Amino acid sequence: MVTPAPRPIAPASGTLGVLCVGLGAVASTFIAGVENARRGRAAPIGSLTQMGTIRLGRRTENRTPLIRDFVPLAPLESLVFGAWDPIPDNAYESALKCGVLDRHEHVEPIAAFLKGITPMPAVFDQQYVKRLQGVNVKAGKTKRDLAELLRQDIRAFKARHGCDRLVMVWCASTEVFIAPGPAHQSLAAFERAMEANDPSIAPSMLYAWAAIQEGVPFANGAPNLSCDFPALEGLAKEKGVPIGGKDFKTGQTLLKTVIAPMLKARMLGVNGWYSTNILGNRDGEVLDDPESFKTKEVSKLGVLDHILQPKLYPDLYGNIHHVVRINYYPPRGDNKEGWDNIDIFGWMGYPMQIKVDFLCRDSILAAPIVLDLAIFFDLAARAGMSGIQEWLSFYFKSPMSAPGLYPEHDLFIQLMKLKNTLRHLRGEDLITHLGLEYYD
Numbered sequence: 001m002v003t004p005a006p007r008p009i010a011p012a013s014g015t016l017g018v019l020c021v022g023l024g025a026v027a028s029t030f031i032a033g034v035e036n037a038r039r040g041r042a043a044p045i046g047s048l049t050q051m052g053t054i055r056l057g058r059r060t061e062n063r064t065p066l067i068r069d070f071v072p073l074a075p076l077e078s079l080v081f082g083a084w085d086p087i088p089d090n091a092y093e094s095a096l097k098c099g100v101l102d103r104h105e106h107v108e109p110i111a112a113f114l115k116g117i118t119p120m121p122a123v124f125d126q127q128y129v130k131r132l133q134g135v136n137v138k139a140g141k142t143k144r145d146l147a148e149l150l151r152q153d154i155r156a157f158k159a160r161h162g163c164d165r166l167v168m169v170w171c172a173s174t175e176v177f178i179a180p181g182p183a184h185q186s187l188a189a190f191e192r193a194m195e196a197n198d199p200s201i202a203p204s205m206l207y208a209w210a211a212i213q214e215g216v217p218f219a220n221g222a223p224n225l226s227c228d229f230p231a232l233e234g235l236a237k238e239k240g241v242p243i244g245g246k247d248f249k250t251g252q253t254l255l256k257t258v259i260a261p262m263l264k265a266r267m268l269g270v271n272g273w274y275s276t277n278i279l280g281n282r283d284g285e286v287l288d289d290p291e292s293f294k295t296k297e298v299s300k301l302g303v304l305d306h307i308l309q310p311k312l313y314p315d316l317y318g319n320i321h322h323v324v325r326i327n328y329y330p331p332r333g334d335n336k337e338g339w340d341n342i343d344i345f346g347w348m349g350y351p352m353q354i355k356v357d358f359l360c361r362d363s364i365l366a367a368p369i370v371l372d373l374a375i376f377f378d379l380a381a382r383a384g385m386s387g388i389q390e391w392l393s394f395y396f397k398s399p400m401s402a403p404g405l406y407p408e409h410d411l412f413i414q415l416m417k418l419k420n421t422l423r424h425l426r427g428e429d430l431i432t433h434l435g436l437e438y439y440d
């Protein structure tokens with residue numbers, strides 16, 4: 001095999017500004033976790049960039065460096081944080097209100113640091129998130145004016161903190177469902193629609209547009225469209241900016257994208273998959289609105305079809321009842337409980353069932369994803385990669401992919417794609433797992 005040349009990657013020197021849209025449970029848990037890790041008070045568990053290794057060469061070579069020693073990644077010490085939120089709470093107040101972290105163990109010891117992160121006024125419109133009321137919001141005549149104000153915020157933040165580079169991660173509420181329409185097909189149509197205050201332009205699209213215009217990579221942690229349409233994909237390519245989404249893959253969908261490939265690998269049939277959740281945080285409250293839930297539902301439902309390929313296997317997967325529910329249940333706070341009942345069938349059609357009860361913590365699962373996305377999107381930018389970053393599908397429930405290409409949902413294919421991309425960047429042989437060379 002011919003070893004490819006390593007790709008030039010600009011060094012990860014200086015300061016990386018991480019701009020979070022939304023300073024709620026996920027963002028405050030992410031920021032507090034990074035600061036606790038920097039002070040040696042907690043370990044960054046769940047983060048591939050901090051704890052993961054990568055095998056290089058043959059299995060007999062015993063070369064498995066840490067990923068962060070293999071590719072030049074921004075170190076935790078170099079991160080500074082900014083945020084926008086229509087709720088004016090600083091990161092300390094938000095962490096306490098969201099109640100994810102232990103106050104005495106992980107919030108009070110870094111209180112001064114967290115109090116220093118106050119949200120910039122948001123571009124927010126209640127039409128798109130019905131259950132929230134914003135007071136810390138920008139005013140502007142047109143959506144374009146608002147997006148220009150975001151661009152000013154980005155530049156001001158960069159100058160104030162002496163940042164060498166920036167990344168933006170959408171950690172804000174799930175917006176109402178919007179299908180791509182005429183305004184999303186070209187940049188000219190999109191910009192005209194911004195100026196005309198077209199309702200098909202949601203706030204998340206304005207953040208994405210502003211980020212791309214400023215050369216800032218944009219990752220979308222919620223299922224709303226944001227930058228998942230031709231106008232902004234084209235702009236990202238033109239400006240050389242990496243983009244990606246959608247929707248952090250954390251709890252139930254993470255399990256689904258492991259269990260479903262297993263069933264398919266063994267050619268076991270599925271005729272029903274019922275997934276339900278109880279969740280009591282603000283995200284649960286927002287998703288209690290049918291229009292925001294619809295956005296989430298579409299993101300969660302797509303997974304099985306792509307993995308099980310019912311058209312290829314009509315006898316096994318041609319008639320699945322797939323149901324997803326999220327129930328807002330305040331007593332649980334951020335500690336989500338997700339149940340799955342999977343009706344499967346095996347040899348000669350005999351039925352069986354799998355039951356899963358995942359007692360998880362939503363923001364604890366999401367925080368390391370925010371960190372990895374910030375760090376890998378920054379790597380992508382320094383490596384000159386632009387447009388959709390399919391190699392980061394690993395982190396998303398509903399990964400963006402090139403037009404005409406179905407997304408890859410299987411977690412282990414996604415991981416292989418991610419690691420092979422890193423090998424490719426560094427000029428190492430890709431690992432195919434063929435392995436015949438050990439037996440020749």
Ligand SMILES: NC(=O)c1ccc[n+]([C@@H]2O[C@H](COP(=O)([O-])OP(=O)(O)OC[C@H]3O[C@@H](n4cnc5c(N)ncnc54)[C@H](O)[C@@H]3O)[C@@H](O)[C@H]2O)c1
Nearest residue numbers: 022024025026085122172173174222248250282283362366
């Ligand atoms: N935690 C998980 O496991 C998980 C998994 C996948 C996706 N997500 C998504 O991540 C997002 C954040 O989740 P969370 O639990 O932190 O929710 P949260 O409600 O605690 O925080 C979201 C914050 O976004 C703010 N916001 C809403 N619209 C905004 C706007 N236009 N501009 C700036 N800020 C805005 C809200 O005021 C709120 O403070 C949600 O969309 C959620 O669906 C979370």
